[in-house]
Amino acid sequence: xxxxxxxxxxxxxxxxxxxAGCPATMALRTxxxxxxxxxxxxxxxxCTAVIQSLYPTCxxxxxxxxxAFEACAAGASGIRAALDQQGKHDHTVLSWAGDGGTxxxxxxxxxxxxxxxxxxxxxxxxxxxxxxxxxQRSGATPKxxxxxxxxxxxxxxxxxxxxxxxxxxxxxxxxxxASRPLDLFEKVKKAKDIKGPRYIEILAPCPPGWRFGMExxxxxxxxxxxxxxxxxxxxIDDNVVFNGKSKLILEEKIKPKPIEExxxxxxxxxxxxxxxxxxxxxxxxxxxxxxxxDRYRKEYL
Amino acid sequence: xSVMINTGNYIAAKAAVMARPQVVAAYPITPQTTxxxxxxxxxxxxxxxxxxxxVESEHSAMTACIGASEAGSRTFTATSSHGLLLMHExxxxxxxxxxxxxxxxxxRVIGPGWNIWxxxxxxxxxxxxxxxxxxxSSNQEIFDTxxxxxxxxENKKIVLPVLINYDAFIISHTSMPAYIxxxxxxxxxxxxxxxxxxLDVDNPVAHGTLIGTKYYEKLRxxxxxxxxxxxxxxxxxxxxxxxQFGRNHGDLFEKYxxxxxEYILISMAxxxxxxxxxxxxxxxxGIKIGLARLRIFRPFPSEEVIALGKQAELIVIDRNxxxxxxxxxxxxxxxxxxQQSDAKVTGFIAGLGGKDVPYGDIEKMCKKxxxxxxxxxxxxxGFKEDD
Numbered sequence: 001x002x003x004x005x006x007x008x009x010x011x012x013x014x015x016x017x018x019x020a021g022c023p024a025t026m027a028l029r030t031x032x033x034x035x036x037x038x039x040x041x042x043x044x045x046x047c048t049a050v051i052q053s054l055y056p057t058c059x060x061x062x063x064x065x066x067x068a069f070e071a072c073a074a075g076a077s078g079i080r081a082a083l084d085q086q087g088k089h090d091h092t093v094l095s096w097a098g099d100g101g102t103x104x105x106x107x108x109x110x111x112x113x114x115x116x117x118x119x120x121x122x123x124x125x126x127x128x129x130x131x132x133x134x135x136q137r138s139g140a141t142p143k144x145x146x147x148x149x150x151x152x153x154x155x156x157x158x159x160x161x162x163x164x165x166x167x168x169x170x171x172x173x174x175x176x177x178a179s180r181p182l183d184l185f186e187k188v189k190k191a192k193d194i195k196g197p198r199y200i201e202i203l204a205p206c207p208p209g210w211r212f213g214m215e216x217x218x219x220x221x222x223x224x225x226x227x228x229x230x231x232x233x234x235x236i237d238d239n240v241v242f243n244g245k246s247k248l249i250l251e252e253k254i255k256p257k258p259i260e261e262x263x264x265x266x267x268x269x270x271x272x273x274x275x276x277x278x279x280x281x282x283x284x285x286x287x288x289x290x291x292x293x294d295r296y297r298k299e300y301l
Numbered sequence: 302x303s304v305m306i307n308t309g310n311y312i313a314a315k316a317a318v319m320a321r322p323q324v325v326a327a328y329p330i331t332p333q334t335t336x337x338x339x340x341x342x343x344x345x346x347x348x349x350x351x352x353x354x355x356v357e358s359e360h361s362a363m364t365a366c367i368g369a370s371e372a373g374s375r376t377f378t379a380t381s382s383h384g385l386l387l388m389h390e391x392x393x394x395x396x397x398x399x400x401x402x403x404x405x406x407x408x409r410v411i412g413p414g415w416n417i418w419x420x421x422x423x424x425x426x427x428x429x430x431x432x433x434x435x436x437x438s439s440n441q442e443i444f445d446t447x448x449x450x451x452x453x454x455e456n457k458k459i460v461l462p463v464l465i466n467y468d469a470f471i472i473s474h475t476s477m478p479a480y481i482x483x484x485x486x487x488x489x490x491x492x493x494x495x496x497x498x499x500l501d502v503d504n505p506v507a508h509g510t511l512i513g514t515k516y517y518e519k520l521r522x523x524x525x526x527x528x529x530x531x532x533x534x535x536x537x538x539x540x541x542x543x544x545q546f547g548r549n550h551g552d553l554f555e556k557y558x559x560x561x562x563e564y565i566l567i568s569m570a571x572x573x574x575x576x577x578x579x580x581x582x583x584x585x586x587g588i589k590i591g592l593a594r595l596r597i598f599r600p601f602p603s604e605e606v607i608a609l610g611k612q613a614e615l616i617v618i619d620r621n622x623x624x625x626x627x628x629x630x631x632x633x634x635x636x637x638x639x640q641q642s643d644a645k646v647t648g649f650i651a652g653l654g655g656k657d658v659p660y661g662d663i664e665k666m667c668k669k670x671x672x673x674x675x676x677x678x679x680x681x682x683g684f685k686e687d688d
Contacts, residue, residue, distance in 0.1 A: 038502050042368070055516055058507040063500040065371050066509035067364065068390055074361035078326060078368025078376075079500065081352035085323040085374055091502065109364070112357030 003182060007033045016059030018051040021214030023178035023204035023221065024125045025051055028096065030181045031123060031202075032062065034188035039092045040083070042076045044106060045069035046098035047132045048125075070105040072097045073113035076120045084119075092192060093120040099140035100130045102201075103161050114168040114197045121191050121198045125178070127206035128158070135209045142229070143288065144281050146211075146268045153271055153281070157288055165199045166235060172198040174234035178205070179221025183244060187234060194236075203230045211267020220265065228256030228289050229263075231296065240300040250296055259286045305481045309472040312440045312479045313379065313405050313465075314339025316447035318349045319487045320403070323374035323494075326354040326365035330384040331417050332469045333407045337379060359384035363391035363402075370400035371508055373499030375451065378402070381469065382409035382423045389427065395462045396431025396524060398509055399497070401454035402462040403447065404432075408570065408620075409469040410654050418655020419468035419571065421621040425598075425629045427464065431524050433531055434599040437467040438574035440477040442550040449538050452491055458530040460497050468571040469655065482546060490545055528600040535597060553602040554609075555594040558584060562591030565613040566667055567630060569595045572618055572651070572658050579663035590667060595630060603637035610634075610642035616670040618663065618682075620652040627679050635677055648679040656683075 011032035018025040024047050041064045043049055049066055053059045067075040076095045083091050097106055102124035110122060129147055130136040137147040139159040146153055165173050172194045176184040191198040205220035212220055224230040231246040248254040263269040272278045305312060314336050327337040343349035356362045359380050366376040385406050395402050406424050410416040424434060437443045450463040536552035543549040558580050559565060568576050573594030583590045593609055619628025626632060631648030647670035652658040666682055
């Protein structure tokens with residue numbers, strides 16, 4: 001399959017309220033093309049609550065239920081139950097939440113819905129910050145990154161959400177990237193045909209949040225993969241398979257680029273390079289990702 | 302029809318199932334637990350065929366009900382005390398989204414310290430959420446009110462959620478007989494939900510999206526108007542119920558010995574039931590006193606309160622306290638009477654933390670109020686600093 005083979009139907013409409021270069025909008029466009037018309041979406045507080053535009057207009061051509069920040073997965077549980085009672089088993093219920101609504105405030109409701117085997121797809125578009133509220137630190141923010149609440153750079157490493165998800169032993173879980181639409185499309189398509197709780201995380205490089213130019217969204221997503229800051233994989237019934245360049249990195253067929261290649265282009269890490277290099281922090285960050293890959297190799301190779 | 306002798310919670314479970322909600326989402330909390338266990342038993346026996354979601358918190362219970370209701374299904378849940386408080390955000394959400402969810406709340410003390418007995422501060426704290434609030438004083442009233450509440454909530458002139466309250470243990474765990482109509486009779490009274498709007502892939506709209514101030518004010522006004530509509534609709538539904546089943550627990554108030562009363566006692570829930578004994582005893586002593594047991598706290602029946610105030614001196618017993626202000630009923634009754642009647646109103650705070658309020662104490666409160674000279678006076682009944 002190639003990009004030109006994507007369905008022509010558009011469910012994310014023109015004139016929405018997203019920033020230029022917004023990865024969430026790019027990814028959602030692909031996701032909804034893969035899921036099709038019979039999709040009901042739940043959106044908690046996040047950028048997408050704004051992107052969908054101001055009442056009485058809406059930029060999505062599917063039914064949407066907006067819900068409170070921590071409540072996305074629980075709302076999906078209710079919708080699923082109602083649709084099943086109405087015999088609408090062929091409808092997909094999609095939770096579409098940011099990393100704040102997933103890693104942090106929404107984690108309890110998500111874990112509950114996964115444990116209950118709720119038949120839905122939960123997608124976290126991970127821009128590694130609370131971007132809608134103006135770039136605050138989240139549990140997904142990487143170490144060293146500036147945010148408005150980690151003014152000198154975040155001291156802690158990010159949470160490994162995929163491992164938390166995998167502990168629920170789902171029929172399907174995956175990591176994808178907004179910069180790789182074909183891979184994303186295929187993963188969503190695969191998830192759509194599986195019953196039960198499914199989780200997909202999409203890396204979503206945010207131009208204003210990460211401090212890079214709006215034309216560089218795809219580049220930032222790809223560099224995250226090339227440097228090993230982020231991995232593409234899927235887990236089907238606990239069987240983890242890496243794909244794309246991540247597979248080659250896992251199998252040590254290629255060496256990941258140094259992590260600096262990714263972070264040096266993002267203003268949020270600028271203080272690690274100017275006025276002078278923070279060698280200690282840079283080394284810690286590199287070591288963190290090296291260790292992540294060692295762990296991946298031990299567990300999944 | 303049959304007679305069921307069981308606790309308030311089990312009879313509530315029976316009513317909930319007979320209302321045929323498509324989705325129940327609930328989380329256990331003392332003393333609501335036997336209600337959700339009751340529903341679980343009906344799932345096991347096959348008597349309840351809807352979806353029963355055992356969620357991981359009350360916040361998710363209310364959210365799942367919101368999701369199911371948004372998708373066009375009838376929904377029910379139940380909680381108590383801290384559970385209701387955890388739901389608070391989503392209570393606002395359910396009402397603002399105009400969803401006809403019905404919920405039982407078993408009134409229980411809020412901690413710390415931990416205490417599982419009866420007190421109304423949990424539900425009184427939700428009075429500004431937009432939910433209709435009803436207070437029951439017997440198991441039969443719980444059954445009848447649950448069925449009637451679905452009819453009320455789903456009426457096109459209302460489309461708001463309803464909170465049905467009753468006292469922890471005093472009602473929730475006390476066995477009383479209740480007449481249970483046949484399922485066909487219930488179905489006849491309460492037809493399936495025909496939702497005003499729902500999530501629909503053939504009519505894709507966004508619910509609860511960003512909204513400007515102009516529209517938002519309209520939303521609030523519409524909720525308020527809907528609550529006012531309920532003032533008229535609640536008595537009508539109660540009358541329809543009486544016509545079909547021969548029972549009426551009162552509509553906005555249950556009035557007892559009020560016709561010639563010079564003094565009227567206003568109380569809610571279990572204290573309201575206990576008050577009848579006190580009224581009988583005071584009447585025997587020659588005091589012309591009646592009882593108006595407040596059933597509907599939201600919408601607040603101001604016009605009816607004014608009528609009571611024009612007839613008699615009022616005595617109010619609150620099992621709650623708005624700290625720094627007054628008992629909620631006392632406060633709102635005086636507010637309704639302002640410039641409409643200058644009746645003497647005496648308020649009592651009693652039964653907090655589940656402290657027993659027997660009829661003897663209610664008699665004492667009434668006498669104290671009758672003898673008292675001060676208007677708009679609030680008294681902490683039986684409160685001793687040294688205890």
